[in-house]
Amino acid sequence: MIQETARRLGLGGLALAVATFSVQQAQGYSFNQVVPDVRQPASLSGGSACPVRAHRPTGSGSVAVQWSTAFGTNPVAILTQDQTTSGRLNEIEQAIQQSLGVWTGVSGTTLTPASPAPLARTAVANACGSDGLNSICFDQNDAAFTPGVLAFTRVITADRIGEQIGSAISAEVGQILDADIYFSSSDPRTAFATPLALFTNPNAYDLESVLTHELGHFLGFSHSAVWSAIMFPFAPAPGTYAGPRPTAQQPDAPLAEDDRTGLRALYPDPNDMVHTGTITGRILAANPLSLLISPPGVTGIFGAQVVAVDASSGAAMGGAIGGWSCSGAGPAQFDGTYVLERLAAGNGTSYKIYAEPLNGAVNPAAVSNATSSLCRNAMTDAGWPAAASCIVPPVDTSFTTHMRPSP
Amino acid sequence: MSFADRRRFLWILFLAGLVLIALVAQATTFSRLRFEELARQASGVARLRCLSAESHWENGEIWTETRFAVEETEKGLLGALTMVRLPGGRVGHIEAHVDGAPRFHPGEEVYLFLWGKRGEPFHVLGWAQGTFRITRNPRTGRESVTQDSAATVIFDAESRTFRRDGISKMPVAEFRERLRGALEPAGKR
Numbered sequence: 001m002i003q004e005t006a007r008r009l010g011l012g013g014l015a016l017a018v019a020t021f022s023v024q025q026a027q028g029y030s031f032n033q034v035v036p037d038v039r040q041p042a043s044l045s046g047g048s049a050c051p052v053r054a055h056r057p058t059g060s061g062s063v064a065v066q067w068s069t070a071f072g073t074n075p076v077a078i079l080t081q082d083q084t085t086s087g088r089l090n091e092i093e094q095a096i097q098q099s100l101g102v103w104t105g106v107s108g109t110t111l112t113p114a115s116p117a118p119l120a121r122t123a124v125a126n127a128c129g130s131d132g133l134n135s136i137c138f139d140q141n142d143a144a145f146t147p148g149v150l151a152f153t154r155v156i157t158a159d160r161i162g163e164q165i166g167s168a169i170s171a172e173v174g175q176i177l178d179a180d181i182y183f184s185s186s187d188p189r190t191a192f193a194t195p196l197a198l199f200t201n202p203n204a205y206d207l208e209s210v211l212t213h214e215l216g217h218f219l220g221f222s223h224s225a226v227w228s229a230i231m232f233p234f235a236p237a238p239g240t241y242a243g244p245r246p247t248a249q250q251p252d253a254p255l256a257e258d259d260r261t262g263l264r265a266l267y268p269d270p271n272d273m274v275h276t277g278t279i280t281g282r283i284l285a286a287n288p289l290s291l292l293i294s295p296p297g298v299t300g301i302f303g304a305q306v307v308a309v310d311a312s313s314g315a316a317m318g319g320a321i322g323g324w325s326c327s328g329a330g331p332a333q334f335d336g337t338y339v340l341e342r343l344a345a346g347n348g349t350s351y352k353i354y355a356e357p358l359n360g361a362v363n364p365a366a367v368s369n370a371t372s373s374l375c376r377n378a379m380t381d382a383g384w385p386a387a388a389s390c391i392v393p394p395v396d397t398s399f400t401t402h403m404r405p406s407p
Numbered sequence: 408m409s410f411a412d413r414r415r416f417l418w419i420l421f422l423a424g425l426v427l428i429a430l431v432a433q434a435t436t437f438s439r440l441r442f443e444e445l446a447r448q449a450s451g452v453a454r455l456r457c458l459s460a461e462s463h464w465e466n467g468e469i470w471t472e473t474r475f476a477v478e479e480t481e482k483g484l485l486g487a488l489t490m491v492r493l494p495g496g497r498v499g500h501i502e503a504h505v506d507g508a509p510r511f512h513p514g515e516e517v518y519l520f521l522w523g524k525r526g527e528p529f530h531v532l533g534w535a536q537g538t539f540r541i542t543r544n545p546r547t548g549r550e551s552v553t554q555d556s557a558a559t560v561i562f563d564a565e566s567r568t569f570r571r572d573g574i575s576k577m578p579v580a581e582f583r584e585r586l587r588g589a590l591e592p593a594g595k596r
Contacts, residue, residue: 130467130503144494144505146522147448148440148533152494152505154468160500177501190438205438222506233507233535233556234437 061117065218067096067136070125077138077185079204081196092207093119095194096136098246099211102230103219105251108264108272108342111219113251128180130156132166134218136181136211138192145184150235151210153217155179181214195245202239209242210235212254220266221259229256261318264342277345279308282336283322283355285399295391300336303395304355308340311350318343322355323396324374331390332374357397437507437556440533442574446589449520449532451483454541457511458488462496469503471496472528473511475519481583482590483521491519492528509538509555516541518552518582539574539582550579 069089071077080091096119104113128137144152156178158170165177184190193204209230216231236242243254252260264275283301285291292298302323310317322338343351377389446452455475462471473491495505509531511517520537521529531537535555543550557573574582 130469142494143492144508144530146530146532146534146537148438148445148536149507150438152507154494155504155506156469157502157504158500159502163500165501217506234439 060114063111063115063134064117064120065096065100065134065136066120066122066127067093068125068127068138068140069121069123070127070137071139077183077191078207079191079193079197079201081194081200089121091194091196092138093121095208096211098195099208099215101251102212102246102254103215103252103263105246106255106260106263108260108269108275109267110269111263111267128154128182130165130178132164132168132178134179136183138183139185140182141186142182145182145186147187149184150190150205151181151183151214153179153181153214155217176220179218181211181218183210195241198239198241205235205238206241208245209254212242216259219263221262229258230254231259231262261342265318268342272342275342275344277343277349277351278339278341279343279351279353280337280339281353283338284336290398292393292396295393297390298334298393300334301355301357301396301399302334302336302393303397304336304338304357304399306338306340307354307356308343308351309354311352317351331376331388332392334390334393357399437533437536440536442585443589445520445532445537446482446586448522449482449537450523451485451489451521451529452481452518452586452590453477453483453485453489453521454479454481454516454518455489457513457515457517459513460496460511462498464498468494469496469498469501470494471510475511478516481518481586485521489521490528491521492530493534507534509535518586536573541579542576551576552579552582553577 078092080088082088082091100116100119101113104111104115122135126137126140127133127135128140128142129135155176156165157176158165161170161172163170163177168177170177183192191201191204192207192210193201194207198204198206212230213232213235221231230242232242241254243256244250246253255263261275264272283304283306284299285301288299291300292302300323304322306320306322308318318340320338320340323336324332324334325337326332338355340351340353343349375390375392377391378386440448454477456478458474458476460471460473462469471493473493475489475491477485477487477489491511493505493508493510495503495508497503518539518541519529520532520539522532522537523529533556538555539552540555541550541552553575554573557575574585577585
């Protein structure tokens with residue numbers, strides 16, 4: 001769960017998950033004086049007005065991706081073993097399918113092999129853009145590329161229901177409306193090779209490794225600091241690939257445990273009987289007078305990072321930004337609450353919890369995506385009812401933590 | 408606190424730091440650029456102070472243009488002000504995340520390795536790799552430099568060891584010296 005992301009923290013939604021609102025409902029706020037459930041229908045969120053943490057692929061074929069068959073020829077961006085036109089396309093498509101299969105092969109998630117729609121091809125040269133369609137482009141010379149950037153994923157979200165990007169209309173706050181993966185095509189020294197072609201092209205980057213990584217972003221992940229994780233930000237050296245290749249027996253073989261735990265948190269399967277542990281608590285100031293008095297209602301530390309560590313192995317098992325709770329139908333409460341979930345439970349497993357302020361390598365701005373959308377009020381949305389309003393406090397970086405001696 | 412507890416605590420702090428890289432760097436695959444490569448490939452290198460950042464739609468994409476005051480130029484011809492263009496940003500209720508593309512805040516000081524053509528807004532070479540943020544110790548006033556891509560330690564789950572790549576918390580004077588060394592023509596070194 002190390003790659004727990006801003007979107008994991010409550011702002012996510014999968015672009016092509018089937019909307020659960022009708023179009024009419026999604027066009028705007030239809031509340032009167034009733035506290036609305038702004039994130040999801042109450043039937044799904046239990047009435048909470050707070051952000052929902054998990055993505056919900058709603059059924060077979062709900063995750064759609066197309067890829068552009070337009071390639072550069074000088075230089076050739078994607079190297080294949082098969083040099084025939086159709087064979088080349090099939091080989092690349094197989095790499096895409098296999099990369100998607102890596103993620104859908106993780107147990108204990110609702111992202112299953114049936115979740116992706118059949119992979120679509122498009123001959124459009126510049127298929128990646130703000131059109132509401134998720135696309136993979138190998139030959140779109142985006143101005144954002146510089147040396148050192150091999151590929152990136154552009155993810156478009158909305159913080160209001162009813163926002164439209166191309167054919168996609170947001171039915172949930174934070175829903176991803178468009179996610180496109182761009183491969184560098186402008187650098188003549190950069191090429192990618194399919195798994196079949198990598199051995200004979202040792203100067204090329206492994207297409208499958210890079211694609212699996214970018215698809216992780218597509219699914220809501222950010223980077224992991226775990227060296228062996230597929231979500232580690234640096235590509236394996238040319239001619240090499242990340243982890244073992246996927247197999248029919250273990251389609252998620254390239255992933256590290258860290259990646260799997262992250263996916264279970266992003267796409268939790270209610271029927272998963274293994275990763276059922278949740279740890280929750282509050283981070284409180286020893287001196288409550290040290291807490292902010294404005295905005296009112298802050299009763300705990302807001303914006304601390306909290307980590308669960310396996311007590312026996314010492315491995316980091318999960319992390320989150322804590323500081324608020326969302327248990328009722330009203331707005332978020334800034335009471336210092338943290339929640340760490342999808343942890344393995346039973347068999348004597350125990351965890352230690354550590355908290356740390358965001359005053360080190362990571363500053364509060366880096367998590368603003370996770371925190372800034374926790375509240376809605378009359379300033380962000382005209383006419384918003386006071387009962388459902390709140391103001392996000394600044395992240396508290398002033399506290400220090402101390403190791404307390406065991407009792 | 409016993410020595411063992413202290414050691415465990417420090418180790419945990421490392422781990423806690425790891426968790427946050429997920430929130431710092433984001434959705435991009437990088438190829439490694441050594442410091443010398445950055446220096447060689449950059450069109451300009453300068454110490455800059457962020458003045459403002461503004462996002463807008465352009466040809467169906469959201470871009471953020473950040474205006475900087477140039478405080479000290481180390482390479483290239485830069486005016487007193489320079490504009491840096493990065494993908495992503497927020498316009499109204501829509502946000503385009505291009506993770507790994509750095510974001511800057513007014514007042515923030517950085518060394519940037521710039522890339523692009525003169526007369527056009529620059530890009531940041533290698534994004535997180537070409538971004539070196541300057542922080543000042545409030546007690547001593549000493550400045551240090553940390554590369555975005557080196558902001559936290561890296562954990563190798565297999566060997567269970569930690570490492571840190573790139574430049575982290577390097578005193579500004581030392582950074583400048585290293586930078587100037589990297590910018591010198593090979594023959595002069």
